[in-house]
Amino acid sequence: MQWKRITAVAATVMLAAVACGSPSSNNNSGGGKVQEGTTQEKATDPTAKGPAAEIDGAKKGGTVTILSDVTPDTFDPTNIYYVDGNQIGKLFYRALTQYKLDEKTGKPVLVPDLAEDLGTKSADGLTWTFKLKQGIKYSDGSLVKAEDYAYSIKRSFAHELYDSGPTYQIQFFKDGEKYKGPYAAGGDNYSGVETPDQNTLVIHLAKKFDDLPFYAAFPLFTPIPKSKDTQKNYEQKPLATGPYMVQSYNAGTSLNLVKNPNWDPNTDPVRHQYVDGYNFKFSQDLIKAQRQVLASNGPDANALSYSNLDTSLLPEVKDQSQLVKGDGPCTITLPMDTRKIPFEVRKLVAAAYPYDAWRKVAGLNSNDSPPASTILPRAVPGFEKYELPGLNGTGKGAQDPAVAADVKAKLAALGKSNFELSQYYSIDDKISTQVFQLRKQVFEAAGFKYKGIGVAKAKIRTYTGDQNAPVNIGKTPAGWCSDWPSGTSWFPVLFKSDAIALGNSIGQLQDKTLDAEIDRVTALDPNAQLKEWGKIDKMILEKYLPAIPLYYSASDFPIGKNLGHVINDVTQGMPEFTSIYVKQP
């Protein structure tokens, strides 16, 4: 049990400061074999058609067991937001769009799912029309109707009931702030979504939201028939559209999936139906479960654990092919308040930062937290690898006496000797206090004054989340995870001047030139944006340095010896469940 505790602690510390657009319940992350330094050519493919290409050597049959230490909070399609619920949900919920991972590079491409295309927007960008595939059936054999899509969108406005689900619809859809969902009085009448005929879904927006096709991949866009909606109990026996359906679900303990006979592979460009079923076992002891998976004895050979391998188990890994590695959707940084720390001093902070020592004290290793040199993580299309001198997430920093003396001299030359850096830390968290002590020792050696304000761990996010907090480094968001793999989920949200008011600003930048540049790229076609985000990324670090990139999230989880084609989905940092097969069923 001790192991679980410290893992939870470590996870909290690492992610405590990360405001994930998608709050991830675990800090593992994934990805296929993404090649560094290459820009992706294509972010979307509206023409992808089912069935998905067969995987070499894949066999049918067998049951996969997933042993998980964490427990997804919900499987209600409207309420799913955490990465694990999202990823598991893909096995039985189909939405309007979905991601196809490139077989060679592992990069995600947005493709249609239950929609025929990726939606068409009107000239003013405020009306989106999705053509719907016909003949789709639910797991009980009944036909999916256009009204069901409209109903599930209406359902997502009942945010009081489904309070952990995503909220972009409230922000962007027409009357989003006013409409309270289908259960409220007059709930049937919502003008934001229309179904003129059985193969068309029209969505009206209050303001432009060009990322809607990406957002439409969330399970809240799966069809739900109004007559079958049992509100909070729907997750117990949901109607499935995907290749599997729920046989039994015990909240917090287990989820058993069996084949859905009414799923038609010809309509689905991504999913497969190789195995007979999935058994998810939640709330397992992390160390015990991962040890079982690594040993692969008997039924454990068909098991996997989607949490990152615990460091203490490293010596027990005999076969490296049992570890699935890859990129994740997050970057963690050390933000510096640009209003309080001058640019020249920010550069000295970056030079003095003791990356190597910090990584050790914070318990990070290159398998699950590779050093970062950019703002966009490798998993997001548009990532372009570059390294500014001294900004690659590694190095001794001012632990090297020569560097310390150099920084000290430069600070003095700027007239900023004893410049005070201040941060919050959790007084009741060992890693947080140790990191603080390390930074204090190192930065004071480099001629800074370093102040820490110790607050209770339970409250630290309230303090660090205040954009005007009386500290100048380490305010949240200290990192970011993308809700969808696109630069638009990053730069406009984090670095524009209005991000301060939204409480999302990294470094509290207020710069008109940068705002204009980000707006220019956001207005481009998604495929054309890919080449531009890398330039903006570099420009921000070079000219503004609002944060020091520290590390990317990454996957490194153990799988049983009998499992084939387990790859990481870089959009979630989770295994791609829908293409797994059992080698010897």
Add this chain to the structure above:
Amino acid sequence: MSIGSPDSTVGVEEHPASAEPVRAASVAHGKSPTRIAMDRLRKDKLAMVCVGIILFFILVAVFAPLLAKLEGQTFSAFHTDLVDEFGFPTTGPNSQHWLGVEPKTGRDNFARWVYGARPSLIVAFSATLFGTAVGVVAGLLAGFLGGWTDRIISWIIDFVLSLPYLLFAIALVPIVESMRGGSFNLTPEEQASTRFYVLIFVLSFFGWAGLARIIRGEVLSLREREFVLAAKAIGVPTRQVLFKELLPNLVAPIVISASLSLPAYVTAEAGLSFLGVGLVEPVPSWGQTIAVATNWFKADPIFLWLPVLGITALVLSMALLGDAVRDAFDPKTRR
């Protein structure tokens, strides 16, 4: 017979052995009960070993800075070059780091261990001292004066015993911090020292009541005895009756209670620190180290064994000594 020194056995020889009944060597006479008990204790080998161990730890704690200096390390310096990428120490015990280094941070194990003895002992001794003093005075007053004084003190004792002590320990920290100027204005060292004093206060605050109850009961039976009645009759002031007549008769329960509460406080400090509500970084303490070290047991067993051995040896010897003291004071005990 030669003439010996004046105090030699001359006098004894003059009395024939049969003139006086032979006393067994073990039966003392003309000594106070405390002296008798101390004599018994001194003959108890186990008790003496325990005293030795406790003295050893006290010396370690007192000379912690000196010992660390002797080794050439401090308890707070990070040596991250001595741990690998995954946090495992790359060096074992060597001449620079006598007991190796901590995983992840690379801080010196030996220095942290000797400094870690300090909070355990300081907290245990000061809480015992304070708790005993208050408990004895409250118990004496309540038992001897009776009436309203007794009712009020007894009520307070019951009240204190009914308070949830763990909740109190957690809740008091922010209150005291705000009294010291709020956590925003405190340095980490000040915050850590706040925790330290709060811990001592909480332990002693909850420690006195039990003792006070025992003392009150003893006093209730003693105050009707002839020597107390006589003292009162000839007009001896209350203060003198309490401290000159009654207190000496209460030495046994007091010493026993104190010697048993010492190990309890050492464990309580380590336990609370382990749970994260006791001491915090940067103060090194065994409890905190154990909390971290359980996760590194396989890779770095010495890291866990050091504080565990420290606490076990200290608590065991204190507990055994407490038992021995009780046996010594209780004439009915036969081993």
